[in-house]
Amino acid sequence: MWSKEIFKQMYLSSHGDTTFSTFTSARLIKNNLEESGFVYELDKGFSNKRHMLKGKALSTNVKEVSKKKIAVIGSGIAGSTLAYKLAQRGHRIDVYEQNDELCSGVSGNGVLITYPRLSAFDSPYARFCLHSFLFASSFYDSLNSNAWYKSGVFLMNHDDSSLKRQNSLLDARPSNDLFEELSCEEASKRAGLKLNNGGIFFKKGGYLEAKALCQDLLSHKNINLxxxxxxxxxxxxxxxxxxxxxGEISEYEEVCLCAGYASENLLNFPGLSSKRGQISYVDSSKDFEKLNFPICASGYFSPRVKGSHVLGSSYSEVTNDIVLEDEHTSNKEKLKAIHDFKVNIVDGNVGFRAVTKDRLPLIGINKGIYVNTGHGSRGSTSSPLCAEIIADLIDGRPLPADHEVVIALDANRFN
Ligand SMILES: Cc1cc2nc3c(=O)[nH]c(=O)nc-3n(C[C@H](O)[C@H](O)[C@H](O)COP(=O)(O)OP(=O)(O)OC[C@H]3O[C@@H](n4cnc5c(N)ncnc54)[C@H](O)[C@@H]3O)c2cc1C
Structure with missing residues (x-):
């Protein structure tokens, strides 16, 4: 505990205003503090201790982060959150988008619902899911954007396995601020719609109009789109x-690859593949026009956005991007678990998720390029924390995730 490595790590985690105190005033501690970049003074001790130490990090020794010229490839939710975070830190960012509109990949597909995949067990996967959800919710709050609706999200137990999963979650976290168990009646009352089952409600969840949100993020003065x-x-x-x-060549100090499944056109990713998904746009009707928050089961149904509701989504092997009647039908099938109303599908949209075998994104550095892809079916939940991790890697700062989580996300883990 008192080894030099610990003090060095403390120093790396400190800034100019960091202070410390310790009940120990042994010579070894004083030496290690001095050698690691701290100044200290002796103070009156407590209990049976004559002295204690208190002090601070030497601000003059804290490394100033140099402001860099950085390219971000892709203007979806992953690229936009990363560009924004880097821009906020003073870096100058060029965001490259292949299409003539921003956020024109899978992020622009309807609305994105932000909620976690929670587990009753403690694993790097579970910690990432929980942490990234809380991080995303407060990040979107901080933007004050009209494109973020913090309505809460209801996760319905619609079959035996989802009921079992929710029960083990409720056993593992009997009282918490994260979610609340709702009976079918209570959930229906709050949703403003007669639902078919109970479940759990995440009050910090919500949904995004991702295109509008990315527009807000990319309008930062340090970003050139x-x-x-x-x-x-x-x-x-x-x-x-x-x-x-x-045909133009440009030089950068750092490059961040956030091109969704198309990232593999620029770097080789053995563990990355694409998976088609189709959403259905449903005409609003007085039966469900007042729905207050998204309902998620094996599919999901959103509140009304711009006159229609989003019903999602298929997960299919088809490789073209044509809207298919079959996939509208499978979306309607999934809706049956949620409620019994008839819906009128007026349109649809197809996108391709960038998926990995273990359902965690690919985050880190590969051949000198920062990688931020593989967000699968939860990009609005995972992107803000992943952006923070990459921004901290670039700035050489302590990462906002534990070591096991960082290893679990490693962009090279399938190589
Ligand atoms: C049907 C469906 C429903 C979904 N529902 C949800 C949901 O409710 N909630 C949720 O969180 N997630 C949902 N997802 C998943 C979510 O859409 C993704 O996780 C997320 O949008 C991925 O964002 P991204 O920025 O990584 O990729 P993208 O949005 O695809 O962005 C990549 C960008 O890079 C650009 N690009 C690619 N190659 C190049 C290049 N060489 N040069 C320049 N630009 C390039 C593309 O044009 C694109 O704009 C859903 C996905 C589907 C298919």
Whole structure:
């Protein structure tokens, strides 16, 4: 506990205003503090201790983070949150988007519902799911954007296995601020819609109009959005990174790859694949126009946004992006667990998720390039924390996740 490594780590985790105190005033501690970048003074001790130590980190020794020129490839929810976080820290960001509109990949597909996949067990996966959800909810709150609706999200127990999962979760966390058990009656009352089952309610959950939110994020003064610019190649020469787009060559100090499933066109990712999903737009009706929050079961149904509700979603092997009647039908099947109303589907949209075998995103550095992809079916929940991790890696700061979680997310874990 009193080893030099611990003091060095404490120093790396400190800034100019960091203070400490300890009941110990042994010579070894004083030496290690001095050698690790702290100043101290002796103070009156307590109980049977004559002295204690208190002090602070030497601010003059705290490394100033240099402001860098950084390229972010992709303007979906992953790229936009990362660009924003880096821009807030003073870096200058060019965001490359291959299409002529921002957020035109899978993030622009209807609304994104933000809620966690929780587990009753303690594992890096479970910790990431919980932590990223809480982080996302407070990040979106902090933006004061009209595109974030913090309505809460209801997760219905719609079959034996979801009921079993929820019961073990309720046993593991009998009282908490994270979710609340609701009977079918109570859930229906709060939802403003007669539901078919009870479940748990995440009050910190909500839904995003992702395109509008990305627009807000990318309007930061340190961000330059470059539309209709497909990145064809990234080259690393050991020091600088060169990026080729539309025949033009540009140099950057760092490059962040946030191109969803298309990331593999620029770097090889053995564990990444794409999975088609179709949403159905449902005409609003007086039966459910007042729905107050999204209801998630094996599918999901959203409150009304711009005149229609989003009913999702298929998970299919089809590789084209044509809206299919079959997949509308399977979405309608999933709705039956939620409620019994007839719905009129007016349109649909297809997107391709970037999925990994273990359902965790790919976050870290690969061949000198920062990677932020593989957000699967939960990109609105996972992106803000992943953006923070990458921004801290770039700035050489302590990471906002424990070591096991960082290893579990490692972009090279399938190599
Ligand atoms: C049907 C369906 C429903 C979903 N529902 C939800 C939900 O309710 N909640 C939720 O959280 N998630 C949901 N998801 C998942 C969510 O959409 C994704 O996890 C998330 O949008 C991924 O964001 P991204 O930024 O990584 O990728 P994208 O949004 O695909 O962004 C990547 C961007 O990179 C650009 N790009 C690619 N290659 C290049 C290049 N070479 N040069 C320049 N630009 C490039 C693309 O044009 C695109 O704009 C759903 C997915 C589907 C398919």
């Amino acid at each position: 470059i539309l209709s610019s497909r990145v064809e190649k990234i080259e690393a020469d050991g020091k600088n990174l060169t990026l080729v787009s539309e």
